Amino acid sequence: MSFSDHKITQFTHKITDLPDQPSLPANELKARFDSSPEELRQAVNGICDEASRLEARVEGIVVDTFGDTIDREMLSEELAAELDAKATQAGLAAEQQAREALSGRVSALENAVPQKSEMYFGTYTGTGSYPRTLSIGFTPKAVIIGHKDGLIADETAVYSTLMLQGYKTDYCGIVSNGFTLYEYKYSKLNYNGAQFYYIAFR
DSSP states (O other): OOGGGGOOSSOSSOGGGSOSSOOSOHHHHHHHHHHHHHHHHHHHHHHHHHHHHHHHHHHHHHHHHHTTOOOGGGSOHHHHHHHHHHHHHHHHHHHHHHHHHHHHHHHHHHHHSOOOOOEEEEEEEOOSOSSEEEEOSSOOSEEEEEETTOOOOOSSOBOOEEEETTOOOSSEEEETTEEEEOOOTTBOTTOTTOEEEEEEEO
16 A cells, blocks of 8 residues: 555535535534544554554665665765754754753852962051941951950940951941951940951952
């Protein structure tokens, strides 16, 4: 059986052949409506079956003729050039994906590995005025401030603190080239005449 055997020259029943008010019983009328799609389904299925058989025959012919491998020399120049172009594109895409994956892994590794930091020590004497900015020559990643007597924060006063870059409290924050102390009812970080030490991490 060939593909031409599955051609539909005409449907057995056409809806247009029915009168405007058909007098057929309901089951026969339903059968007429179902007949055309069923013929089409059978024809399409037959074509698919023939195509599968043809594909198998062609594959057998290729294997019998060329073995398991088709060499480049068997292809036309146009087809070989097209395949080369696609292979090049695929190679470039794979290389780009590998670069992006490597970049992501490097970034993750950089974030996971602790970074070295330089520490700078300094002192200042409180003036009692706010805001007060202390310039240290660079923008620190973190600053630790402590009173010379080692007083720590309690419920009534703040004599020591830790500042982190990008995070500002009510009484202190890191700014460009240093840090700033702000007026706050509990803050004693710029208490007049008091001696403070700080460690700045670069």
